[in-house]
Amino acid sequence: MPSIVVVGAQWGDEGKGKATDSLGNRVDYCVRYSGGNNAGHTIVVDGEKFILHLLPSGILNLNTTTIIGNGVVIDLDVLYSELNALSSRGVEVPHPLISANAHVIAPYHQTIDKVTERFLGKHRIGTTGRGVGPAYSDKVNRIGIRVQDLFDASILRQKVEASLEQKNHLLVKIYNRREVDPIQMTELLLSHADRIRPHVVDSARVINDALDDGKVVLFEGAQAHHLDVDHGTYPYVTSSNPIAAGACTGAGVGPTRIDRSVGIAKAYTTRVGEGPFPTELFDADGDRLRETGAEYGATTGRTRRCGWFDALVVEQACKVNAFTDLFLTKLDVLSGWDRIPVCVGYDVRGERHDVMPMTQSEVHHAKPIYEYLAGWTEDISSARSFDDLPANCQAYVKRLEVLSGCRISGIGVGPGREESIVINELL
Numbered sequence: 001m002p003s004i005v006v007v008g009a010q011w012g013d014e015g016k017g018k019a020t021d022s023l024g025n026r027v028d029y030c031v032r033y034s035g036g037n038n039a040g041h042t043i044v045v046d047g048e049k050f051i052l053h054l055l056p057s058g059i060l061n062l063n064t065t066t067i068i069g070n071g072v073v074i075d076l077d078v079l080y081s082e083l084n085a086l087s088s089r090g091v092e093v094p095h096p097l098i099s100a101n102a103h104v105i106a107p108y109h110q111t112i113d114k115v116t117e118r119f120l121g122k123h124r125i126g127t128t129g130r131g132v133g134p135a136y137s138d139k140v141n142r143i144g145i146r147v148q149d150l151f152d153a154s155i156l157r158q159k160v161e162a163s164l165e166q167k168n169h170l171l172v173k174i175y176n177r178r179e180v181d182p183i184q185m186t187e188l189l190l191s192h193a194d195r196i197r198p199h200v201v202d203s204a205r206v207i208n209d210a211l212d213d214g215k216v217v218l219f220e221g222a223q224a225h226h227l228d229v230d231h232g233t234y235p236y237v238t239s240s241n242p243i244a245a246g247a248c249t250g251a252g253v254g255p256t257r258i259d260r261s262v263g264i265a266k267a268y269t270t271r272v273g274e275g276p277f278p279t280e281l282f283d284a285d286g287d288r289l290r291e292t293g294a295e296y297g298a299t300t301g302r303t304r305r306c307g308w309f310d311a312l313v314v315e316q317a318c319k320v321n322a323f324t325d326l327f328l329t330k331l332d333v334l335s336g337w338d339r340i341p342v343c344v345g346y347d348v349r350g351e352r353h354d355v356m357p358m359t360q361s362e363v364h365h366a367k368p369i370y371e372y373l374a375g376w377t378e379d380i381s382s383a384r385s386f387d388d389l390p391a392n393c394q395a396y397v398k399r400l401e402v403l404s405g406c407r408i409s410g411i412g413v414g415p416g417r418e419e420s421i422v423i424n425e426l427l
């Protein structure tokens with residue numbers, strides 16, 4: 001039985017949530033392995049829209065067991081507000097299993113996220129302000145709080161005190177903010193302990209046992225390759241490893257246990273927050289992509305920056321994640337253009353690059369070199385097989401496949417769960 005990892009191939013918001021959800025009840029376990037509630041994954045079922053931030057996207061498929069892995073950072077308020085929001089809409093889902101080793105985002109992480117951004121001024125990252133970066137910093141600094149710490153009040157208090165010692169100096173003396181009381185903070189964190197306890201597991205063991213039993217396990221990435229702290233456009237990245245290899249550390253499985261690596265790529269490109277984006281459009285074409293594609297952030301509501309498909313960006317992701325398949329989303333958004341530019345190279349100060357340049361400053365100076373593909377006018381949202389697509393649309397997909405260096409196994413033609421074309425089954 002296969003296990004599969006789903007990874008964003010660009011800068012996020014490619015439609016990972018929909019792609020994950022649409023694999024449906026064929027998935028026995030859906031595991032989030034990185035990030036936190038900086039993610040916004042949209043799923044549309046029978047015209048009803050659900051946006052999940054922390055909960056795994058498999059949660060709406062009731063036969064799927066969902067797991068929040070050790071690599072995720074968990075805001076406990078968000079966990080329960082998301083579960084309550086589903087329940088108040090009449091959608092009763094099983095509580096996800098939670099890794100005992102996952103780290104907790106505390107309110108002080110959010111405060112630090114926001115003040116750091118303010119102090120960075122024009123060098124800011126444009127974070128989601130959810131405290132994700134500071135929670136990962138604490139993890140690496142060995143002053144983080146883990147889910148398992150909630151079950152030992154005295155240990156928790158010591159850890160909160162240790163974590164706040166330096167932060168309180170910083171908050172008061174540098175950032176002019178109020179001190180955080182460690183006792184009150186400990187109590188706040190403890191208030192979730194009883195509720196979460198029955199769901200906390202050694203998730204690496206649960207996942208490996210499931211694989212031993214031949215279950216289908218889907219590792220759901222958040223963010224994307226180019227937001228990866230090691231492989232992305234650093235420092236304009238998130239603070240974790242969304243790449244496929246991140247599933248090994250973030251869920252606790254060996255690399256030989258993952259059979260398929262699926263990249264989710266939008267038929268054009270978007271980005272939220274700061275950082276280089278060579279094919280970004282600042283004109284009416286960009287506005288048109290934004291309006292047709294409804295490109296507004298699912299987490300912060302920010303306007304997404306829009307641009308043409310950048311083959312260098314996706315090719316790099318294909319290589320580093322060893323994608324076995326690509327799922328091309330939002331192809332329907334491109335209906336109605338006379339011709340569609342696709343970036344096939346960069347001009348960096350007069351020098352041509354056919355793959356992503358090595359250094360960040362080259363990426364910042366990259367001017368896209370476009371190839372122009374013929375457009376199509378037909379509405380393709382009811383297409384359910386590759387043959388249903390107009391000839392120019394088929395040629396667009398085929399060209400992207402060649403440029404990316406990976407076969408395109410699925411195509412999204414609308415936000416709904418059923419609005420996809422399957423070329424090669426992923427499971």
Ligand code: GDP
Nearest residue numbers: 013014015016017040041042330412413414415
């Ligand atoms: P994620 O973060 O990768 O899960 O993606 P988001 O949910 O943030 O953003 C993707 C947006 O595109 C959502 O509004 C989806 O409902 C929508 N979407 C996903 N796939 C398609 C598609 O094939 N066509 C169209 N038109 N919209 C899609």
Ligand code: IMO
Nearest residue numbers: 012013038039040126127128222223238272273
């Ligand atoms: P999904 O899973 C798009 C971006 C932020 C910012 C940078 C760092 O929905 O694709 P952070 O809050 O993580 O410290 O912000 O990363 N970012 C995303 N952009 N989609 C996401 O998630 C993102 N998660 C973080 O905008 O530029």
Ligand code: MG
Nearest residue numbers: 013040041298
């Ligand atoms: Mg998103």
